[in-house]
Amino acid sequence: MTESERPTGSAPESAQSFEAAYVAGRPPWDIDRPQPAFRELADQGRVVGRVLDVGCGTGEHALMAAALGLEATGVDTAGTAIATAQRKAGERALQARFLVWDALDLAGLGERFDTVLDCGLFHVFDDAARARFVDALHASLVAGGAYYLLCFSDQEPGDWGPRRIRQEEIRASFGEGWRVEAIEPARLEVTLDPGSVHAWRASIRRG
Secondary structure (H helix, E strand, C coil), X not given: CXXXXXXXXXXXXXXXXXXXHHHHCCCCCCCCCCCHHHHHHHHXXXXXXXXXXXXXXXXXXXXXXHHCCCXXXXXXXXXXXHHHHHHHHHHCCCCEEEEECCHHHHHHHCCCEEEEEEECCHHHECHHHHHHHHHHHHHHEEEEEEEEEEEEEXXXXXXXXXXXXXXXXXHHHCCCCEEEEEEEEEEEECCCCCCEEEEEEEEEEEC
């Protein structure tokens, strides 16, 4: 599967496509380490409390949080990716919980988190699913909790890969009940040449 075939669309369609990508091998977005843009947040002490890695893939950001001694949960619709994340946790002797779960039904977990990390999930949703996702995030964050988003940027040339996201789209998606603290240019690393793409790292806080 190439990066240009990365799934987009509604949750059921994306779930099947993502599972197929992991069954077929290592997808281009699975770099087997935390994204530097999120590692920087952790080093700055901004990843705190109960942490949710939403669309966690093989779990690197939940495992990063667990290594900091934080209570970490990762959710993804791809069972193959979750199984790999669980194996990594065992191999690294880290306590992290991984669940096969729909990101549009975070409220169904019945839990609240202090920090939510999202690497590459927001940009795969169509407009309707995106609105549902934002509602799901609001239901799963504590008041004042932080949502950190790393997504494909409209600064990336060409038309390969998932949909490009404009800063204005992020701000429009997180209106009432949210505070967008910063949207910064970043890089999202991939396994394909040239090794990374233009991204936005957004810091958004629940009201």
